[in-house]
Amino acid sequence: MVNKSRRNLLKAAALLPLAAACDGLAWSGLAWGAGAPATQASFALDMTRPGRRVDPSLASLSYETLELSDPTFFAADNHGLVHLFREMNPHGVLRIGGNTSDDTVWGGYKGSMPTYVPRRHGKLLQPHVLKPEGLQALAGFVRATGWKLVFGVNLRIGSPEMALDLAQTVQRLVGDQLLAIQIGNEANNYEPDYTAFDTAWTPYAKALRAAGLPLAGPDTGANTDWVIEYAKRHARENVFLSRHYYREAAENGSIPDMLAGDPGFFGEVEQIMRAADQYGLPFRISEGNSYYNGGRDGTSNVFASALWGADFMLALAQRGVAGMHFHGGTLNSVEASLGRVAKAPTGGDIVAQRDAMASRYSAIAGSRALGYQPRPLFHGITLAQRFAGAQMLPGRLDAGGANLTAYAAKQGDAVLVALINKDAQRDAAVALSGLPHGAKGELMRLRAPALDSRRDVSFAMDGHVSADAGGACRIAVPKGSAAWLRWA
Known part of the structure; x- marks a missing residue:
């Protein structure tokens, strides 16, 4: 023996x-x-x-537009959240968008309000109304963090006039910290093909460009061919190219699946980077995380997600991707974006209470009342961000x-x-x-x-x-x- x-x-x-x-x-x-x-x-x-070269804004975040309904959330005096943003990356980019950007109307718009048609799989009978105080607070937040802002306007509702008014308000409040306006969120879910999307997008783009607003896109869900075609048609009109990434649906998620990686996706990234290089544009994953439908409990919010996140970011950086915007935020905002009512667990110590407030894949948990704490994913993000520059x-x-x-x-x-x-x-x-x-x-x-x-x-x-x-x-x-x- x-x-x-x-x-x-x-x-x-x-x-x-x-x-x-x-x-x-x-x-x-x-x-x-x-x-x-x-x-x-x-x-x-x-x-x-x-x-x-690794872009300084590699570690970035994405939140639902609905988050702005609480003007105390993205606010300069929400010190706990400001601190964690700056700790993650003093040079990050906050993207405001998600499903709720195409379910939002601008409350400051004085023109004729367009008719709202609920999403096919949504349950929202009336649109969310974005109030001016939410935008004013957001402007203070980005100044306090030093982050840039990417802001999404509603394409699905079909009102370039309202989008222009909203985008100009954002620009006036945010100033030089506005990196880009994106038109629509995952339009592949409601437009039958790229041509239909381009037809809907063009009137918006003309109005926003004429007003001197910076654009980016196409902010599609998982359509690499859309990004490449968009670059061919509109590269000169944009400051970066974008699309989203999720490994799979939450119900199919697991720790072994997440840690196995997704080599096929990196092949798509390389295709996009060839187009981005050809036209001299950065490429950003403007929304993404481990699993869509809000992430999987016990997978997206545990330590395995930190290892996945660090590896995923560095694999993107190695291929030239400028930024990875991890989607997250409150459980209420993400569940509402999916047409669901949030059902958060109750009880436990302060750590458990903060954790219950956040969507399952969010890198940051907590609330203004309870305070904020980093989730495991946060630590993986900070590891990769140490390669900045x-x-x-x-x-x-x-x-x-x-x-x-x-x-x-x-x-x-x-x-x-x-x-x-x-x-x-x-x-x-x-x-x-x-x-x-x-x-x-x-x-x-x-x-x-x-x-x-x-x-x-x-x-x-x-x-x-x-x-x-x-x-x-x-x-x-x-x-x-x-x-x-x-x-x-």
């Missing part, structure tokens, strides 16, 4: 020379599975072929059979590396090479007790590391965790 403990000790001893090159500290926090040796993986950086570097990854991804970038004189172990079973020991010879580095870890943890999630410093004279180091990345390193 083989002595497994002795065998594992011998394997660990074999790794000691490389561990010493990393000052031994890269192994801190490691919790190897009982009797399970670490998967041996490697990541070789290539400094000679720098790739895409850096230039991505190619690398050769051998994951050793584990569900492991790796990213590298050059940020000034520093080299960044992210190692994301989405595997539920296998710890990984990753041999890095191609680092600056003898470089010193700092290590941060993204971790939680388990993939389905809702609490005790952290992204925090875990010591210092150093590469050897050959630019090599070995980093331990336990199952269900991630490591971020900065070498100088």
Whole structure:
């Protein structure tokens, strides 16, 4: 009978020379599975072929227009929310839109109010009315956060005049922090094809362009062909291209499915980026998250979503996507956008109460009365955002059979590396090479007790590391965790 403990000790001893090159500290926090040796993986950086530069607004958010019905939510004096926005990214972009943007009429409009026709699958018999005080508060909020704003106007109702009046009001209040106006939300759900959408969109675009308003689009749900055709027809009239992304419907979601990734989608991203590059436009995922229909409880709001979110953002950045707007907000606003009445759980401590206030996939939970707290996804977003301004570097990854991804970038004189172990079973020991010879580095870890943890999630410093004279180091990345390193 083989002595497994002795065998594992011998394997660990074999790794000691490389561990010493990393000052031994890269192994801190490691919790190897009982009797399970670490998967041996490697990541070789290539400094000679720098790739895409990461936009500072990579980490961005999206909220329903209905959120503006409470002028105390997006408000300059909602300090808890302002603080978390700035902590996530001091240079982010807030997108206001979603289903409710096409269910909203502008209360400040003095013209003839168009007839509202409920969405085919909706239950809203009367439109939401956006009041001026909601916009005024929003303007104060974006000034307090320093974020830019993307604002969606109602296309489905068929009133360019009302959209123009609303967009001009937004521009007057927000000023230079208005990045773009988008016309319609997921028009693929109510227009039969791109030609029909373009016919409906064009009168709006003409009116808004004539008034000097910046445009972006097409803000479609999942139609890459629409984005490419839109770029061909309207690139010169826009400041960026956009579409949405969700992995699947919430009822089909699970932690294994989410962490398996979606390689087919990245093929679509590359198609769009070729068009974006051709016309010199940025491309943004203006709304997205793990699963549509509001996210899945126990999947979209647990630690696994942090690993998925960090990996997804860095995969987008590697391909040149400028921004990822994670959709979220209050449970009431997202459920109303789906034609449902919110049914939040009650009771529990303050953490549970705040959590119950938020939609299942929101990166931020809470309310003005209860205060705000970061969800697990928030921490994954902040990991990826640490690549802001850096230039991505190619690398050769051998994951050793584990569900492991790796990213590298050059940020000034520093080299960044992210190692994301989405595997539920296998710890990984990753041999890095191609680092600056003898470089010193700092290590941060993204971790939680388990993939389905809702609490005790952290992204925090875990010591210092150093590469050897050959630019090599070995980093331990336990199952269900991630490591971020900065070498100088």
